Amino acid sequence: xxxxxxxxxxxxxxASPVPDTLKNAVIRLAGYSQDGIQSVGGFLAQLxxxxxxxxxxxxxxxxxxxxxxxxxxxxxxxxEVLHPGDDADMLVAFYQDSYDAHLASLRDGGVCFYDxxxxxxxxxxxxxxxxxxxxxxxTIEALGGSAxxxxxxxFVLGLLCAVYELDREKMSGIIAKKFGGKSEGVLRNxxxxxxxxxxxxxxxxxxxxxxxxxxxxxxxxxxxxxxxxALGLIAGGCRYGAAYPITPWTSIMEILRSEFPKYGGSFIxxxxxxxxxxxxxxxxxxxxxxxxxxxxxxxxxxxEALGYASMAELPLVVVNVQRGGPSTxxxxxxxxxxxxxxxxxxxxxxxxxxxxxxxVKDCFYTAxxxxxxxxxxxxxxxxxxDQSIATRIEAFTQPDLEKWWEEPVLDxxxxxxxxxxxxxxxxxxHSPPGSPSKAGKYPVVTGxxxxxxxxxxxxxxxxxxxxxxRREKLVQLSHSLPPPSFHGxxxxxxxxxxxxxxxxxxxxxxxxxxxxxxxxxxxxIRNIHPLRAGLGDIFGRYRHVLVPEMNDxxxxxxxxxxTLLRAKLCDPRIQSLNKVEGLGFRVVELVDEAEKIxxx
Amino acid sequence: MSSPAPVEKLTKKQLxxxxxxxxxxxxxxxxxxxxxxxxxxxxxxxxxxxxxxGIGCSSRxxxxxxxxxxxxxxxxxxxxxxxxxxxxxDLHVFVFxxxxxxxxxxxxxxxxxxxxxxxxxxxxMDNQVYGLTKNQTSPTTPVGRVSKTDPRGxxxxxxxxxxxxxxxxxxxxxxxxxxxxxxMNEMFERAILHPGFAVVETLSECxxxxxxxxxxxxxxxxxxxxxxxxxxxxxxxxAEAMTLAEETEEDFPGKxxxxxxTKRPTKNELEHAWVDDARAKVAGISDQDLMxxxxxxxx
Numbered sequence: 001x002x003x004x005x006x007x008x009x010x011x012x013x014x015a016s017p018v019p020d021t022l023k024n025a026v027i028r029l030a031g032y033s034q035d036g037i038q039s040v041g042g043f044l045a046q047l048x049x050x051x052x053x054x055x056x057x058x059x060x061x062x063x064x065x066x067x068x069x070x071x072x073x074x075x076x077x078x079x080e081v082l083h084p085g086d087d088a089d090m091l092v093a094f095y096q097d098s099y100d101a102h103l104a105s106l107r108d109g110g111v112c113f114y115d116x117x118x119x120x121x122x123x124x125x126x127x128x129x130x131x132x133x134x135x136x137x138x139t140i141e142a143l144g145g146s147a148x149x150x151x152x153x154x155f156v157l158g159l160l161c162a163v164y165e166l167d168r169e170k171m172s173g174i175i176a177k178k179f180g181g182k183s184e185g186v187l188r189n190x191x192x193x194x195x196x197x198x199x200x201x202x203x204x205x206x207x208x209x210x211x212x213x214x215x216x217x218x219x220x221x222x223x224x225x226x227x228x229x230a231l232g233l234i235a236g237g238c239r240y241g242a243a244y245p246i247t248p249w250t251s252i253m254e255i256l257r258s259e260f261p262k263y264g265g266s267f268i269x270x271x272x273x274x275x276x277x278x279x280x281x282x283x284x285x286x287x288x289x290x291x292x293x294x295x296x297x298x299x300x301x302x303x304e305a306l307g308y309a310s311m312a313e314l315p316l317v318v319v320n321v322q323r324g325g326p327s328t329x330x331x332x333x334x335x336x337x338x339x340x341x342x343x344x345x346x347x348x349x350x351x352x353x354x355x356x357x358x359x360v361k362d363c364f365y366t367a368x369x370x371x372x373x374x375x376x377x378x379x380x381x382x383x384x385x386d387q388s389i390a391t392r393i394e395a396f397t398q399p400d401l402e403k404w405w406e407e408p409v410l411d412x413x414x415x416x417x418x419x420x421x422x423x424x425x426x427x428x429x430h431s432p433p434g435s436p437s438k439a440g441k442y443p444v445v446t447g448x449x450x451x452x453x454x455x456x457x458x459x460x461x462x463x464x465x466x467x468x469x470r471r472e473k474l475v476q477l478s479h480s481l482p483p484p485s486f487h488g489x490x491x492x493x494x495x496x497x498x499x500x501x502x503x504x505x506x507x508x509x510x511x512x513x514x515x516x517x518x519x520x521x522x523x524x525i526r527n528i529h530p531l532r533a534g535l536g537d538i539f540g541r542y543r544h545v546l547v548p549e550m551n552d553x554x555x556x557x558x559x560x561x562x563t564l565l566r567a568k569l570c571d572p573r574i575q576s577l578n579k580v581e582g583l584g585f586r587v588v589e590l591v592d593e594a595e596k597i598x599x600x
Numbered sequence: 601m602s603s604p605a606p607v608e609k610l611t612k613k614q615l616x617x618x619x620x621x622x623x624x625x626x627x628x629x630x631x632x633x634x635x636x637x638x639x640x641x642x643x644x645x646x647x648x649x650x651x652x653x654g655i656g657c658s659s660r661x662x663x664x665x666x667x668x669x670x671x672x673x674x675x676x677x678x679x680x681x682x683x684x685x686x687x688x689x690d691l692h693v694f695v696f697x698x699x700x701x702x703x704x705x706x707x708x709x710x711x712x713x714x715x716x717x718x719x720x721x722x723x724x725m726d727n728q729v730y731g732l733t734k735n736q737t738s739p740t741t742p743v744g745r746v747s748k749t750d751p752r753g754x755x756x757x758x759x760x761x762x763x764x765x766x767x768x769x770x771x772x773x774x775x776x777x778x779x780x781x782x783x784m785n786e787m788f789e790r791a792i793l794h795p796g797f798a799v800v801e802t803l804s805e806c807x808x809x810x811x812x813x814x815x816x817x818x819x820x821x822x823x824x825x826x827x828x829x830x831x832x833x834x835x836x837x838x839a840e841a842m843t844l845a846e847e848t849e850e851d852f853p854g855k856x857x858x859x860x861x862t863k864r865p866t867k868n869e870l871e872h873a874w875v876d877d878a879r880a881k882v883a884g885i886s887d888q889d890l891m892x893x894x895x896x897x898x899x
Contacts (some may be wrong), residue, residue, distance in 0.1 A: 102690045177897075231891060237613070240687050242679075259756035259894075261878035261889050266686060266871050271712040275679035278672070284650075285670055290683070293781035308673050398895045401888045412647075431685065433650040434693050437814020440614060440649070444662045444669040455618065456663065 019212035024077040025164060026085030031094030031158070032104040033070035036153035039178075041072030042393060043157055046174050049395030050075050051167055054212035056504065058084030058584070060332065063416060069098060076164075078211040082504035083390065086586040091498035092156055093119055103128070104151040108339075109204060114157065115152070127204060133159065142196035143189050151193040158197025165209035168198060189380045200302035203512055204406050218397040225363040225389035229319055230255040232367025234293050235399065238317060238407035239265025239343035241291035242279035246273055247331045248387045249321040251294045254532045256291070261333030273301035277318070281305060284314050287432030289375055293319030296338050299326065299345065299382075304378055306448045310470060313428040315381075317367070322386040324582045333582030334388040336500050337551040337559040342381075343529045353381040353475050354529040358485070358503035366526065368404055369486060373482065377473045378428040384549075388501040414438055419444065419451045424469055478530035480492055484523045491541035492519025494594055497574075499525045499561055502548055502585055510591035518598060525561070536569045544597050548577040610640050617666040625807030627778035628725050630660050634781060635665070635694070635723075638788045650691050652681040657732045658725035658804065661696035665788065675706030677721070678713040685720045686868055692718040692792070700730050703759050704739040707881070714768035716867040717796045724777075724799065726761065727806035728813050735809040742852075745758040745810075761801050762845035762859055766838050772798035773841065773860040775848070778805065779818045780825055783856065796866045803853070817853030828857035848883040875897075 005378050029037045041057050048055035072471040075085040082559070087107035093099035099122075106112060109127040116132030124130070124469040139152040154175070156402040160173050175194060230252050233241075239260055243253040256267040264290070270276040276292050283290035294302060295531060299320045309316045322338045324330025338345075342354045353373050358368040363385060370381040413436040421443040422428055431443055448456040458464075488510045499504040503524050510522040523538065525531065539545050549559035553576055558566060562576040577593045579585055615636050624629050639649060649667035652657035655674035662669030672680050677695050679860040685693045702710055702724045713722075729747065730736040735747040740761065744753040767772045774787040784802065791798035803814045815821035833840055841860035846856025882890055 023850060046899070219895070219899075221895050223898050226897075231894065234887075234891065240683075242683065262882050264875060268682075268686065268871075270650035270679065271641045271708055274676060274707055275682075275712065278676040278679035279683035279686075281672075282670075283682070283687040284683075286684045286688045288687045290687075302734040304673055305676065397894075398898075401891060406890055407887075427848075432670075432688075434647055434688065435668075436647045440646075440666075442617075442666055442668050443650075444617075444671055447673055448671065528641060560675060 014021050014257060021209050022164070023079060023211050024075065024081070025090065025208070026073065026088045026320070027077045027160065027208060028071055028073045028092045028102060028105055029092045030069070030071045032100035032105045033068055035080050035094055037070055037072045037094070040153045040157045041074050041177070043171065043174055044074045044160065045393035045395065046222050047171050050170060051213060053078055053395070054208065055079035055222060055393065055395045056081045056084050056355065058388070059391055067099065069203065071102065076210060080211045082508045083587060084584070086109065086588055091586070092160070094152070096120060112176035112212055113156075114526045115124055122222045131202060131205060133200060138196060138200065139193050142192050151189055153410070154190050154193040155197035157483065157554060158194040159200055159202070162198045162200070163202060163205075164561045165207050173501065199588040204338065211450045214300045220395055221398045222393050222395040223360060223368070224391055224393050225385055226251040226321065226391070226438065228360055229367045229383065229385060230400065232364035233317065233371065234259060234263055234369025235401060236368035237292050237408040238289050239263055239370050240266040240267070240280070240283040241409050242270050242276045242283070243292050243294065244270050244276045246295045248323055248390045249298070250294050251390070252293055252319060252321070270551035273298040274305065277302040277305040281314055281316060283310055284316050285430070285432065287412060288408065288435070289315050289316040289371055295323050296320050296325045296329070297343070298342060301339060306352065307348055307350040309380040310346065310350035310352050311338050311348070311447050313422065313447050313470065314430065314445065315378050316428045317370045317374050317383065319382050319383045319385065321390045322384065323368070323525060324580075334386050334501065334584055335550050335580065335582065336386060337560065337580075338384065339528065339551065342384050343481055343564075349471070351377055351470050352529075353377070353474065353477065354384055355381065355386040355470070356500045356526055356528050357483065358500060358524050358526055360392065361396040361525070363389060364399050365404065368406070371406060373477065376427070377477055378430065381471065385547050386501050411435070411528060421454045422450055422452050422466070422469070424452055424465055427473060432514065438488060449542065458506060463552055474530045478533045481530075481532040483532060484526065486521065488514055488521035489519040490521060494520045494544040495539060496520070496522035496590070496594075497525065497545060497547045497561070497565065498522060499528060499549070502550065505585045506548060507585045509594065512587065512591050513594055518594070520594065523540065528561070531568065536571065538575070539569060539571055541575070544598060545571065545574045545576060546594060547576055548579070548593075549583065552580050553578040605770045607613040609643060610646055612636050612694060614639070614646065614672065614882045615639065616664070617703055618663045620664045621660055622657060623789060623808045625805070625818055626657070626663070627727065627806075629656075630778040630784065631696075631723060631802060631804060632661065633663055634784045634788055635678040637785055638792060639790065640793060644692050648691050650684055650693050651696060651697045652684065652693060653676050654706060655732070656698040656701045657806075658696055658698040658803050659701055668886075675701050676709065677701065677705070678706060679721050682713055682716070682718045682867075686871055687716050689868055689872065695720055695722040697724060697853070699724060699728060699740045699761075703761055707739070707759075710764065711768040714765060714770035714799075717771050717864050718768065718867045719796055719868045720798070721788075721794075721801070722797070724761065725804035727804050728802055729806050729810040731768065731806045731809050745808065760849045762844055762848060763842060764842045765801075766845055766860055770799050770860070771796040771862050771864050772858070774799070774858045775801045775856050777803045777814060777817045777853075778815070779820070780856070781854050783825075787858070797865060801823060813824055816851065817856070824876050826828060826855050830858060831850030835860065844893050
């Protein structure tokens with residue numbers, strides 16, 4: 001395994017053979033998707049959120065309909081948790097093949113719980129402590145012999161609660177909330193399995209109590225990124241939308257389909273991606289800011305209509321939850337390879353805004369900002385999320401809706417005599433249908449090049465002027481954007497420049513490099529396009545600039561953001577670190593690459 | 601949402617906008633005139649009229665009407681109009697387009713807008729040719745017709761729009777001819793008054809590239825204009841409507857008039873019923889508190 005990262009920081013182990021408390025624990029559950037591994041991870045994450053612990057999860061889901069190898073990794077921490085964990089402290093293996101495939105992810109000296117009914121061959125290596133527990137038969141016994149392979153996930157949850165001395169009462173409450181709506185039998189069985197797991201006598205290792213988290217003193221919630229995008233859209237005043245299902249975007253539309261009606265709106269499932277974006281544009285044209293969304297291949301299908309929205313200057317929010325591509329690619333894996341598509345994917349010069357959330361919590365604020373920008377600049381705004389942020393669970397303080405809330409307004413006030421749909425000297429503010437006109441003249445919104453009144457015009461000067469109008473509003477926006485978030489040394493050896501879901505690992509890598517004595521900083525760009533004006537000054541303070549991205553280095557040797565930064569800043573120090581394995585960066589990979597560069 | 605009724609009837613002058621760019625003799629002029637007539641007659645408030653179109657000669661329609669309009673991309677006028685109709689029940693949504701826009705590049709949307717029974721009126725100006733791009737084969741071009749993309753004559757069986765509309769579940773399906781003004785007026789009026797997805801397939805001659813295409817349906821040119829006898833028919837029978845559609849295909853110009861008419865809950869009604877129900881369940885709770893409740897469930 002090579003280097004062992006001290007993710008688990010046991011209190012001085014030589015002085016005391018039994019650790020006092022753990023500050024961090026990375027638990028990997030490996031089995032099949034139908035075993036309910038995700039729900040165990042989800043329960044742990046929710047518990048962590050409600051007990052003021054930090055949490056971050058990571059999961060792989062097979063792209064098959066049901067079944068297939070699946071993992072869920074939970075990183076619980078009493079301090080800040082920035083990433084799902086490089087190496088696991090504990091592996092819970094449900095089957096022989098899950099054991100075989102994931103033993104390598106366990107750190108030296110880690111703990112492996114395995115289902116002794118399913119796993120026969122154990123490899124004694126690297127000081128790993130193996131503990132066999134008959135998950136299958138013990139669960140069947142607890143449930144009175146009728147379990148049929150169900151409930152062992154909840155048994156394991158009980159086991160983990162006991163080992164880590166987690167709050168049993170709160171966990172019971174979470175289980176009750178989850179299963180309470182179902183039949184009484186389901187809840188009773190879940191509680192029986194949980195209690196059996198909790199009471200299972202694990203004598204070969206001592207319990208490893210988690211240190212209590214520092215109380216944040218505020219209301220904390222745990223959620224995945226897709227949920228927070230959906231809620232952020234509502235808080236941003238978005239009430240209408242349309243889409244077509246595609247992984248991993250789908251859960252956003254599922255949420256919006258149920259939630260929008262409660263807030264007086266509607267979300268429509270369409271026959272295809274094209275209809276979806278067009279329907280959303282129709283809603284926006286009507287005066288209701290609308291959202292559509294998809295994942296990579298679906299965004300490609302929406303490209304033509306996006307060009308229209310840019311040309312016609314209609315507000316629109318488009319969510320793209322990136323996955324591995326191109327084509328069907330890796331539908332359930334993470335990648336950041338749609339950046340160029342998001343910024344440039346259309347025909348003609350079709351400027352639009354691109355924002356990328358850096359964490360689950362940030363999804364909420366990014367969605368809300370997307371709504372604000374779309375309205376203010378009357379432009380399409382793309383939210384570039386990814387599979388990792390979409391599906392992982394994090395715990396964080398709930399948004400303050402007093403501060404973060406936009407009430408939707410349908411503006412059908414009468415337009416003045418001098419109303420022009422496309423004024424050259426100010427931002428476009430459309431007059432939605434239903435708005436009377438004092439002059440008695442009604443506008444046509446169009447994708448043909450048009451003059452200020454919306455009449456088709458092929459005049460050369462007019463096309464140049466209108467192209468500039470559409471471009472300049474983004475230039476204007478670039479000056480009003482907040483600076484990117486920044487962490488670490490403000491000058492020195494190396495600057496990481498990250499975007500999207502690499503935020504946690506990059507920040508953690510920065511800390512580790514600084515602990516090793518390097519002068520390192522990291523900047524995280526959330527406003528992908530336009531970039532905030534004046535970024536180049538910051539780059540100049542470092543000897544090296546490294547841009548880690550989960551996309552390919554391409555023919556010219558640079559990732560997608562790095563290519564843009566090099567084009568914009570002409571700075572030869574900008575280098576790329578690319579990863580296209582359908583997996584996020586491990587902290588150690590970032591540290592190693594940085595040290596390689598610094599050693600030169 | 602309510603708006604004051606117009607003080608007086610709209611005049612043609614108020615409704616006219618840009619001078620139409622269509623070629624002399626184009627059937628679409630009559631559609632425009634007929635549309636003005638019906639809008640005036642039905643006293644639709646000026647600002648509540650929305651004209652939607654895709655791409656093609658006939659899709660230039662919104663520029664020629666002084667009303668809110670949106671000239672969209674090729675083939676996607678229906679989903680766009682669906683978005684308008686569903687989010688703004690106060691508006692009167694009119695969609696205009698041609699056979700290429702509606703039956704070829706936008707064919708999928710036709711099926712789905714019809715089955716959803718979206719509340720809007722759709723006029724297809726079918727000229728059986730691509731006119732804007734100067735004479736290529738269209739989805740309704742008859743077999744054997746020579747065009748720039750079929751120099752040896754069209755070989756693909758044309759679509760049968762009436763059959764497609766019946767099969768898709770449209771709730772008002774009519775067919776007319778731009779040379780028969782009175783009939784066209786009647787069809788448009790009934791389409792507008794129909795609650796749900798109403799389509800009027802309108803044979804509209806392209807005087808430039810396919811002149812005489814519809815002479816067989818014009819008595820003044822020696823053709824016949826036979827209208828469906830609604831009193832002798834079950835208007836809600838898809839089987840009868842399908843038979844009419846087949847006869848029209850086999851013996852052009854076939855029958856004109858209403859092929860099918862029924863009442864089914866519109867997409868608009870169904871969606872709004874859900875919204876009303878959802879709102880009733882959370883009555884008395886502010887939108888912000890509703891989201892706070894959601895946060896509470898995430899602990």
